[in-house]
Amino acid sequence: MQSRNPFTLFVIQHAHIDIGYTERQEVITEYQKQFIEQAVDMALSPAQQTRDANTQFKFMCEGFWAVEQYLSKTGSVGKARLVEAIKNGSIELSAFYLHLTELLDEGHLRDTLKPATEFARREDVPLVSAMACDINGFSWGIVDALYEAGIKYLSTNINTHHGGCPFGKPNVPFYWESPKGNRILVWNGLTYHKANLLGIMPGFNYVGHYGIPGMEVPEGGEYIDIQDVSVPEKTLFSLVDGLRKNGYEYSFIPLMGSGLYTDNSPPTDSYCELIRQWNDKHGDQIFIRTVTLSEFFAHLEKEVSNIPVFRGDWNDWWTDGVISTALETSLFRNAQRMKRIAERLDPERRFVSEDQLKSVTKELVLYAEHTWGHSASLGRPADFRVQQLLMRKIKYAIEADRLACTALDTVLAGKGQGAFTSRRPFAFKVINPSIEPKTSLAYLPLDYWENPIFKKQLRVVDAQGRQYEFERVWHSLRGQELCIQLALEPLEERELTIDVLDLPNGSSDSVAQKVVSQKFENDLLRVEWDDDRGIYSVLHKPSGADLLQEGGPGLCTPLYQVFNGANRCDPAGFGYSARKIPEDKISRGELKLVTCTGSNRMFETWEFEYEVPGAHSYTVEFKFYRSLSRFDISIKLNKVNILDPEGMYAVFPFQVDQGIWHLDKAGAAIRPGIDQLPGTCCDYYSVQEGAALVGSGLGISLSTQDAPMVHIGKLRLWNYSEHIEPTGTLYSWLTNNKWDTNFKAACGGFYEFRYTVDVHQDYADSYSAIRACQENNYDFLAIRK
Numbered sequence: 001m002q003s004r005n006p007f008t009l010f011v012i013q014h015a016h017i018d019i020g021y022t023e024r025q026e027v028i029t030e031y032q033k034q035f036i037e038q039a040v041d042m043a044l045s046p047a048q049q050t051r052d053a054n055t056q057f058k059f060m061c062e063g064f065w066a067v068e069q070y071l072s073k074t075g076s077v078g079k080a081r082l083v084e085a086i087k088n089g090s091i092e093l094s095a096f097y098l099h100l101t102e103l104l105d106e107g108h109l110r111d112t113l114k115p116a117t118e119f120a121r122r123e124d125v126p127l128v129s130a131m132a133c134d135i136n137g138f139s140w141g142i143v144d145a146l147y148e149a150g151i152k153y154l155s156t157n158i159n160t161h162h163g164g165c166p167f168g169k170p171n172v173p174f175y176w177e178s179p180k181g182n183r184i185l186v187w188n189g190l191t192y193h194k195a196n197l198l199g200i201m202p203g204f205n206y207v208g209h210y211g212i213p214g215m216e217v218p219e220g221g222e223y224i225d226i227q228d229v230s231v232p233e234k235t236l237f238s239l240v241d242g243l244r245k246n247g248y249e250y251s252f253i254p255l256m257g258s259g260l261y262t263d264n265s266p267p268t269d270s271y272c273e274l275i276r277q278w279n280d281k282h283g284d285q286i287f288i289r290t291v292t293l294s295e296f297f298a299h300l301e302k303e304v305s306n307i308p309v310f311r312g313d314w315n316d317w318w319t320d321g322v323i324s325t326a327l328e329t330s331l332f333r334n335a336q337r338m339k340r341i342a343e344r345l346d347p348e349r350r351f352v353s354e355d356q357l358k359s360v361t362k363e364l365v366l367y368a369e370h371t372w373g374h375s376a377s378l379g380r381p382a383d384f385r386v387q388q389l390l391m392r393k394i395k396y397a398i399e400a401d402r403l404a405c406t407a408l409d410t411v412l413a414g415k416g417q418g419a420f421t422s423r424r425p426f427a428f429k430v431i432n433p434s435i436e437p438k439t440s441l442a443y444l445p446l447d448y449w450e451n452p453i454f455k456k457q458l459r460v461v462d463a464q465g466r467q468y469e470f471e472r473v474w475h476s477l478r479g480q481e482l483c484i485q486l487a488l489e490p491l492e493e494r495e496l497t498i499d500v501l502d503l504p505n506g507s508s509d510s511v512a513q514k515v516v517s518q519k520f521e522n523d524l525l526r527v528e529w530d531d532d533r534g535i536y537s538v539l540h541k542p543s544g545a546d547l548l549q550e551g552g553p554g555l556c557t558p559l560y561q562v563f564n565g566a567n568r569c570d571p572a573g574f575g576y577s578a579r580k581i582p583e584d585k586i587s588r589g590e591l592k593l594v595t596c597t598g599s600n601r602m603f604e605t606w607e608f609e610y611e612v613p614g615a616h617s618y619t620v621e622f623k624f625y626r627s628l629s630r631f632d633i634s635i636k637l638n639k640v641n642i643l644d645p646e647g648m649y650a651v652f653p654f655q656v657d658q659g660i661w662h663l664d665k666a667g668a669a670i671r672p673g674i675d676q677l678p679g680t681c682c683d684y685y686s687v688q689e690g691a692a693l694v695g696s697g698l699g700i701s702l703s704t705q706d707a708p709m710v711h712i713g714k715l716r717l718w719n720y721s722e723h724i725e726p727t728g729t730l731y732s733w734l735t736n737n738k739w740d741t742n743f744k745a746a747c748g749g750f751y752e753f754r755y756t757v758d759v760h761q762d763y764a765d766s767y768s769a770i771r772a773c774q775e776n777n778y779d780f781l782a783i784r785k
Contacts, residue, residue, distance in 0.1 A: 651731060
């Protein structure tokens with residue numbers, strides 16, 4: 001090595017935020033407040049004034065959530081001290097609020113950037129960077145969100161456990177270009193804590209198992225009390241040699257470090273003296289600097305001119321853990337949707353306040369944060385502390401749903417929903433909460449004690465006197481409803497009344513329709529099934545196209561995948577270690593019974609009961625409409641509690657000519673395997689409202705109300721696929737317990753997963769198809785006045 005050109009190590013200190021995992025969530029909240037307080041004290045200490053520019057204490061506030069905890073406890077004095085530390089360059093803010101899964105929609109994802117950006121603007125402090133640790137990806141829409149918030153840089157420190165980084169290697173800079181053409185500069189770095197593992201952070205730290213490609217890994221590792229440069233003297237020269245032998249082309253590298261080798265770590269300023277000692281002794285060969293992210297990126301931009309540009313989604317490996325708590329995740333998705341409806345119906349906030357809506361957002365964000373439970377969640381799932389952390393986590397989804405439903409109730413009351421009295425008028429309002437025109441069914445709710453009205457003749461009329469054909473159905477859990485079909489414009493409201501005529505019942509009862517065994521047919525669709533395969537054909541009459549693949553499993557047939565006796569750590573690849581993929585067994589459900597559960601002038605319902613390993617019961621209800629090209633699906637699953645890694649799937653074997661899958665992700669729809677950064681996850685995907693199979697002259701929109709995870713083409717769990725074709729069968733992934741830490745150990749219990757399938761020639765246009773899968777999840781609301 002040339003002494004006049006030393007290799008530079010940029011040490012960036014942070015705490016890493018896991019809300020849970022190492023302690024109860026409320027304890028972590030207090031810890032993170034303390035860490036910011038300690039960092040401010042260190043940044044403003046007299047000792048800081050004695051250090052040279054390269055060895056000063058520096059600290060990244062990686063998530064503004066921690067800053068909020070600090071500000072809530074320290075008041076104006078604490079805020080002033082923090083601002084001083086930021087302005088003198090000792091502390092830097094990150095634009096990110098927390099490290100998130102891909103659960104949040106685009107609007108809520110953008111909302112998470114507001115606390116940091118608004119604080120920076122108010123206090124006139126710089127904010128140009130975003131720091132991500134642990135998590136394995138982001139929806140493509142984050143690029144525009146960051147760019148439009150004034151953020152120039154994104155640093156990632158991916159934990160490759162059950163995941164990986166783009167390009168098949170870390171330490172890669174690139175410009176990430178958005179769908180709109182905006183760009184941010186990314187450093188795709190090493191996993192965090194490397195400064196600890198290499199012995200740069202003094203105190204009780206773990207040394208060994210470096211997890212750095214090209215660097216030799218010693219046998220084992222241990223916690224030692226680091227006091228001087230003797231440990232880094234054994235590691236840093238090996239680090240630089242290994243990087244160069246591995247083809248690393250730069251003369252510098254950033255290393256993340258914390259006060260301790262633990263998630264949720266306090267800061268330390270003791271590294272300042274150790275780094276000074278190192279530079280005095282070895283700085284001519286390897287020079288160490290303490291920096292913040294913006295300082296590192298300034299160096300990167302200055303030294304490297306040929307940074308490549310990449311477009312595409314950074315599909316996250318880790319979001320699959322959210323379906324270890326599939327019921328609570330469905331509550332989260334419902335809460336997000338109910339909040340959006342409340343916002344759409346009350347744009348001027350006449351009925352619900354911004355503060356009420358922000359309270360929903362807070363709970364949504366806390367549930368979407370990547371930490372699910374305790375580090376021992378799989379090793380000791382029955383322990384009280386493990387259960388305690390899990391209950392606190394799922395409470396975020398429960399509370400988000402409660403607050404969102406309450407907000408919508410408030411808006412609906414403002415829209416005319418009446419009080420619950422002993423004798424309510426038979427007056428209703430139907431609302432289309434979609435931002436698209438919609439033809440659908442509305443259900444006017446009636447209570448079970450009002451059954452005597454059905455002894456009379458009824459008619460449903462609107463304010464203009466138009467009468468509507470209706471059906472009397474048992475659609476709700478506590479009574480009957482009158483079902484009518486309406487065509488409404490975006491956000492249109494229509495008032496209706498039920499007139500009870502003083503005449504004997506003549507035509508108000510439902511008119512039974514002739515049921516044809518093993519087939520449903522209307523002017524647009526013909527659906528056929530048998531007792532072996534289930535639904536094997538869905539013919540779209542206008543085009544003559546059969547939407548299901550010939551010879552495959554029937555629509556919504558269950559598949560059960562289990563890795564019997566597998567060690568979950570074998571395929572994980574922690575620290576870039578070799579992966580050993582366990583064998584799986586996949587079982588297809590066996591159809592046992594098909595029953596017609598309802599037939600009238602509006603729709604027909606059929607129930608398909610399956611027997612499948614891993615489930616006490618698996619039942620699919622199909623609801624086919626007499627005059628619509630769409631149909632609804634409800635899967636009811638009673639899942640067995642199983643500790644081996646396993647998962648349940650529903651099969652959607654759709655096909656259209658030249659069909660390409662498009663997935664609805666936050667801020668940008670993507671084609672899997674095409675609109676992705678190289679080397680990102682192709683095993684499975686998280687979707688917002690659903691997916692669309694877009695073909696030549698025809699497309700299928702699939703709305704997924706409850707289940708966010710999908711596989712494309714085949715089941716790929718632990719395949720670590722880097723390339724796939726965006727075609728073939730879609731598998732809706734219902735439950736998953738593959739993780740060896742953090743997420744829930746077993747998925748037993750009752751679940752409902754709801755879908756809407758819609759087919760149309762207009763859906764040969766990808767925008768129209770994705771918009772349909774989004775808006776079909778926003779069906780009519782009916783309130784009683």
